[in-house]
Structure formats: C-alpha cells, structure tokens
Amino acid sequence: MRVSGVNIFAYNNCKAEKPVITSVYSNPFISVPIIGHDTFEHSPSFTANPIHTHGQFRFLTKEHDIxxxxxxxxxxYGGTLQELLESGVFSGPIKDFVEAVRPYRKRMKKGQRTVFDQIERYSKKSPQTHLSEIIQYLYQNSIRRLVKTQSGILKDLNEQSKALPSEDMRTSFRKFMRKQHKRLYEIPDYEEFNAEKFSYKIDKMIQSIPNDELKAYLTKITTPMAEPEFLERNTIIPYELASQMTKSKLGKLHTAEEFSEYVIMRVQKIAERLGRQDMVRLCETSKDMIHNKKVTIPFSNKEFMLELVKEQLAGIKKTPLYYEMMHTANKLPNSTSSKNSFVVKHRYSDSDTIGYKLLEPAIATVEHVKARSDGGVDDLTNIVLACKADNNERGSMPQYLYMERWNKRNPQIYFNDIMKISKEEQLITPSDIEGMARSVLNEGKVKVDTSGLKK
Ligand SMILES: [Zn+2]
Known part of the structure; x- marks a missing residue:
C-alpha cells in the first residue's frame, strides 16, 4: 500500500506481530498495551478520504506537528524512527548521529534528552566515537549513583512494610526484598526460567534490529513462548505450535523446557552473528536458569513494580498503606526519567538499540480513551494520539485517573492540532472530532473546546 512513494503501513506491519502480552503484564500501573493493531484497516487510498485506520491516524504525525x-x-512518527534506524545513522560516528537526531531533541523524554545532551558534548571532543562506547564510558558513574538512589527507596519501603497487617505478608515481603537486594548488587541467585518474560524481553531487543526479515523471523519463533503452553516446564508443546514456530520437521514431541532451550539456542546464534551482546546475555542467563544454575539478574524497575502490585500488596489494595508504599515505589528512577537509569539499562546494548531507545518513547501511538479492556470501542471517536511512553504508563488505568498527573489544558493543545488538520485538509471529519471530545469528557473528565471547528 503505497502513497506518494511512502509505505504508510510499513511500520504497522513490523508491529503487527507484537507478542500478545498476557496477564502478567496487564497491571494497571505498568502494563504493556498492544499497540499498532490496525483492526479496522480497509482503505485503499489515504489522501482522497478522511482517515479511518489507526495507521492513517498515526501517519498524520509524519507531516504535521501534533x-x-x-x-x-x-x-x-514511528516510520521516521524506523527510517533513521535503517539508514545506519545510529551505529555510525556520533557526529553524524547528533546531526541527524538533533531536530528531534525536544521530543525526547527527560532521561533520554539528558543522555543526548551528553552525547552532543562528546561529539565535539571525539566525533568519531560510537554511541555504545559512550554508554560504557558513562556506566561506572551512573551505576554508582543509581544504586544509591534505588537502595534508599528500598530502605524506605522496608520501613513501611513493617506496618503490613499479617506476619505472612511481612515474611513474604522480606523474602521479596532480599531477592531485590541481590539484584541491585548483582549477587548471583537461583531464578526460575519464565518463557513469557523471555519472549517479552527479547521482543523489546528485536525492535532495534535494522533488518525487517530477521526481525520478523525472531518474532515468529519467540512470540509463541508467551502462550500458556510454555507456563509449565513439563507441558508437551503441541506439534502444530512447534512446527508453526520452527517450520523444521521435529522428530519427536518436546516439553516446554526443551523447546524453549531450542528456541533460545537459535536466537543466540543470530545474536552472536549480529554482535548483539544484550541478546546473547539474555540467552546465556536463560539457559542457566533452565539448568538450575545461579544467575545474575539486573534490578528491573518494571519487574519490581509488577511483583509489588500483583503479589506483595495485592492483599491491601486501596488502603492508606498501599498508597503510601506505592508512592514510595513510584520514586524509583526509570529510563525515561533518569539519565543514570538509561545508561545502566543500556550497558550491553549496541549503538542501534541506544539510538532507537532514545527516540522510541516519543513515537505517536493510538490511545483508546476508554481502554479496550474496559469495553472501549475501536472507533475513531474513542481514539486520541499519545506518545508511546505515556500510552505504556497509563496501561489500562481509567483515563481520568491518569489525567491527574498532567496539566488539564494539555488535551486542548492536542485538539487544536487535530482541528487545524481537519479544517485545512479535511482528513478528519468534524463529527469524529466532536465524538472524540465527548469521549474525553466522559472518560477523562476533561472538557475540550471544539468551537474552533466552526470558525
Ligand atoms: Zn506524551
């Protein structure tokens, strides 16, 4: 589907195979929504008609400031990031990287922008350096500062946990914190292999491979590992699922564990060929887990929050103590808020990944005003565009709750952009915009002024 030489769905296609992240990741605070599914895609032309697909809606951000x-x-626009990746500018000398990416600096999140500024300073001193070298250079300093912040927050949580209502909860919390402490200080420990987590982590790494075919292949073999068949290590993987993943003729049936190891081996071979240290490490660690060896797992904000909410604090939801502890936990730095966090997270990443991750949070995504999981319809009147970082952060939280952390005037700025496009190019119908405004009033409890449509 080409419009004036640009494949507007190229980006969707590569996203269409995103793994279906199930239960474990559908937590209201840190869920990972499935984005980029163009469920009502059927338009053969773009410019002649008002938009009516997700892809077309996101495409507006290519040529319009939204x-x-x-x-x-x-x-x-996601396709713009894809083009930058494929152009090779992320893996080239930083002077070229800085020049190509500077126009997008303002779109970056605080953590990423600070990293970018530092890279820009380096580019003046040593223009031929590569992104991954700078991150490695910054690592020592960043890890020291990050761990200091993180351990302070964990200490506060420990203190607060003494008020947990039962001995069982307190014991479980202490055990949880011991594990987190080991992760923070990189002390090896026994960890159970979880195929779904592997599938999720590898998918995030795959995104920055500048080769669509390889990306599609890796997605194909690793996405099904998030399926329930992979939950128990001894489950026999059905023949259909196994052959759909690998295509090769398997002599016998395999257990989830055997099959996982087989897939991990294949991923590792490719990762080694690509020189992707981050992927190789994940594969090595996963194999060690399968073989019941001690492994070093880095502290992960996301996993920490997930277990905190889903397991540790599940019994005290909506109590004052719950909010108090969540408030403390939310202070943990993450890669969109903190430079140190970004640097530490990308210690083993290659330059392509680092460049990609600096810009990825700014990608325009389709945001359902009323969450799909809440019964929201997949219709233009229930859709706005939001950056990927915010979309991920909101997850399936009700919109009015998520709005509490933003200035209530921001949606008007967004609507002014959309109304301008509607008036100048008739790409969005006024009735759709009125519908969007109604949804935002109902779900987000924010009133936007659409009288500009008539002026
Ligand atoms: Zn945003």
Missing part, C-alpha cells in the same frame, strides 16, 4: 494528548510534547 502534540501528545497527555504530555503535550511533539510526537514522532
């Missing part, structure tokens, strides 16, 4: 519905930062 501010994010929540954070009012300008968004980046």
């Amino acid at each position: 501010h994010c519905f929540y954070c009012k930062k300008l968004m980046l």
